[in-house]
Amino acid sequence: MALTTPNPMGPWKITVYDQENFQGKRMEFTASCQNIMECGADNIRSLKVECGAWVGYEHSSFSGQQFVLERGEYPRWESWSGSNAYHIERLMSFRPVCSANHKESKIVVFERENFIGKQWEMNDDYPSLQAMGWGNNEIGSMQVQSGAWVCYQFPGYRGYQYIMECDRHGGEYKHYREWGSHAQTFQVQSLRRIQQ
């Protein structure tokens, strides 16, 4: 079959609903939303990503747990939340991942914070870092050289998600405190490119 060519510069389109299974109040966005309550909804309970890659957040102003949202249908919170350590049934803000570029993504991961220790340059998806020879279940720091990546706490793309982009922080994430407001440890056991 012929595949369409993803457009690395967007446009972006996401349709969100305030009830599960694409029911209730329906809203379309082509750019960031900092607080869904300002749009007259108390929460987002289902969504469809129609164009581009997005990241959703637990709280308003792009804070709290992060959820990568690639093209497709998300009928319930379980379809985007990778962690049930405590239940996240909130998705209050979201924005496009402008630098997502599935074909040309490169990241360098370091054993320790501040870009020291063993390092490994990656340009593919790794559902298990340890299976590929990484020595432990942590990454100390990362430099995103191109594209956008999502790191996960557990193997197989499970657990907390951390979105890493070449066009934020200059692509440099030198300590887990820079990974997001929900990051509490260096534990990362899988990571992959984000697909535009």
Next chain:
Amino acid sequence: MALTTPNPMGPWKITVYDQENFQGKRMEFTASCQNIMECGADNIRSLKVECGAWVGYEHSSFSGQQFVLERGEYPRWESWSGSNAYHIERLMSFRPVCSANHKESKIVVFERENFIGKQWEMNDDYPSLQAMGWGNNEIGSMQVQSGAWVCYQFPGYRGYQYIMECDRHGGEYKHYREWGSHAQTFQVQSLRRIQQ
């Protein structure tokens, strides 16, 4: 850094615990376990995959929901379960995925059951089939030509998991009824190679 070379023929090793966070009764396995209760545990609540790729099952005798288990640490059921449609806190049987071969995996997906309709040969991971041009949120049938794959109900490797192997069913999965006893629809929105 130098990466170890994964051994596509095993050996396999998994350590399971009957309590969360690697506590309680500890058991090591290097081959399939059809019913953990026959080993004196009522359930598996945490595990470490030390070698090879495995698949865990909700019920004994390799039935019910499937969970791909690649090398790494799984401290709680949330770390392997991709679906909370109803809570799965059971992992009662497991076996190695002998055909997993991350470097040489090929699958052909078909628009409709029985290998008809549009088809697409894949040898890479796809967190969103629709982003890559697949027309809808379903796959009708699949032929695994090499390696082992895991298909997911939702984008980004979320939701129900279906393990597809070249050395089972002759690699042919012509209807969702052949994907596993938990499969109820053709819905598949992401799929990826399983890493040995």
